[in-house]
Amino acid sequence: MSIVAGVISDRWSQDFLLIKKEIAQHLSRNPTDVRHEYFDNHLYLCRVAIDCHREANWAENHLRFAMVLGHTLMSPSLTQDVNCLLQHNPENYPQLLADAQGTYCVLNYNKQQHIVNVFADTLAIRPFYYMQYKGGVIFSSCLRLFDKLSVKLTTNLAGVTEYAVVGYPLGNKTHYNEVHSLSPGEKLTFTTKGIQRSRYFRWADMPFNCLEDGHGILQLDRAFKQAVDLCLGDDIHAVSTLSGGLDSRVIVAELLKRGVQLECLNFSYQRSQDEVYAEAFAQLHDFPLHIVNVRDTQEQSIEQRLGCYWRATQYPFYQQVERPRLVWSGNGGSVCLGMVFCDDEILSACFKDDPVSVAKAYLKHQHAYIPKRMVKDGEMLQHQLEQNIVACLEQYSHLPLEKAFQLFLWENDQHQHIAPALEDLDKFRLDFHLPFYSKAVLSVMFALPVSSAVKHQLYMKWLNHTYSEALVTPWQTYPGHLTCPLKDHRLSALSKWQLTENVKNKLNLVNIGVKTLFDAKGDFYHRHYLGANCLLTALGLHSGESTLNVVKRMNKVLKPHH
Structure with missing residues (x-):
């Protein structure tokens, strides 16, 4: 690299x-x-x-x-x-x-x-x-x-x-x-x-809706194993992420089948499902798992955290790994295979062939709203955001709208997914094996009807067919998707959607908001509303964290001399 x-x-x-x-x-x-x-x-x-x-x-x-x-x-x-x-x-x-x-x-x-x-x-x-x-x-x-x-x-x-x-x-x-x-x-x-x-x-020119589930599972399995073959080469030692979900677990299961000596890292909130379920899977399959507890799981990506923690001085196993700066990552699994960002409201809008409703439903699903009273021209920018999504969908006007929405996610959300980690390549000197982005894997998912893929349906059929050992201990599932059928006391652990903002993070957001009031970036906001939001949030009279999070993210990329 x-x-x-x-x-x-x-x-x-x-x-x-x-x-x-x-x-x-x-x-x-x-x-x-x-x-x-x-x-x-x-x-x-x-x-x-x-x-x-x-x-x-x-x-x-x-x-x-x-x-x-x-x-x-x-x-x-x-x-x-x-x-x-x-x-x-x-x-x-x-x-x-x-x-x-x-x-x-x-x-x-x-x-x-x-x-x-x-x-x-x-x-x-x-x-x-x-x-x-x-x-x-x-x-x-x-x-x-x-x-x-x-x-x-x-x-x-x-x-x-x-x-x-x-x-x-x-x-x-x-x-x-x-x-x-x-x-x-x-x-x-x-x-x-x-x-x-x-x-x-162009994915939009590839065959679609031409595979049924049975053949799809067989082709997906073949494509995934081919991708692992190409990535692995002659390596017999590897390091991987391991969360409480399924994407990294599938990779680990495949590497274990091949006899690869493996150690994994987990970055999670203490006693969350991400930690507890990863730990249970590692204990069952008897491989080392290193857990790093973090307070804010959204502050950095797992890939960015890996760059900080996966060091030769901290892990003796590092010296055994043939390519220690290449880490296996489950990126792409939940979106490209599980269609995690698609729900019933989005599908309903797709079947009505209504791109505007699809855009609105997607933004609702993502809770993606510009604070109209805080950001200058916020209402216009929100409308522009909807129209930009519609324009993306209309690039694929020859496809059924649900297929166009699938491509919208692939070519926008996934296109940008590991860019933040690669921006820091000079700092962390870390790259990734990404088998879920294999062209052959994606070709199978595009050839299948969206109705087969949504809510992790085909994903779970594939795992039951090939990786039943990955389904012996509980795993974290997405709201509205197929649930974990295992009954276990560990299912009481908090999912990442149930974790609440901690006090330190709230004060950090308020501090960012206050600083913004007095610097050039404040010109992008209605300062009186921003100030009131900071004060009321700090006093506990208003839950303004989500609004201040938008300010924090905007400030990362704003140029003050607009």
């Missing part, structure tokens, strides 16, 4: 030379990281190698160079894959990547024609960002870099509010008007003349 950024231009003015210098300085926040630089008066490219895969992800000859962020998983070997890509022109990449099962971003540079081509995986799980600037193009695998460059950036209010209330910007937006993200299945072409965008792969 690497962090990469660069500029392509045919005029290297003082502006571009300064940006070139700033890229090298800020690409990694670790000053001792080696910067590998390429410069030919047309392209400047800087990369910092983070050796998670312990294989080369860069290949070069006199005609071109190629690199892979993440892993294409055309084969188990990253080095083999990148050398294969080097031997071909980018025109052949769609065919080469047709069997790629990984999450990746592929870059190719033609040294004679001065053309950069960038290819995203089918959901663009690996983030990549770009902007046009004074006739050139600036690009980076981390969004944080753009704020360090001598370029003017302005706040994209739609992107900021989407991030604040649903957790991610829709489409290829970021929270800057000038910067865009690579989209699922997209090919970008950068030249000294500008940017060309095209789609070399």
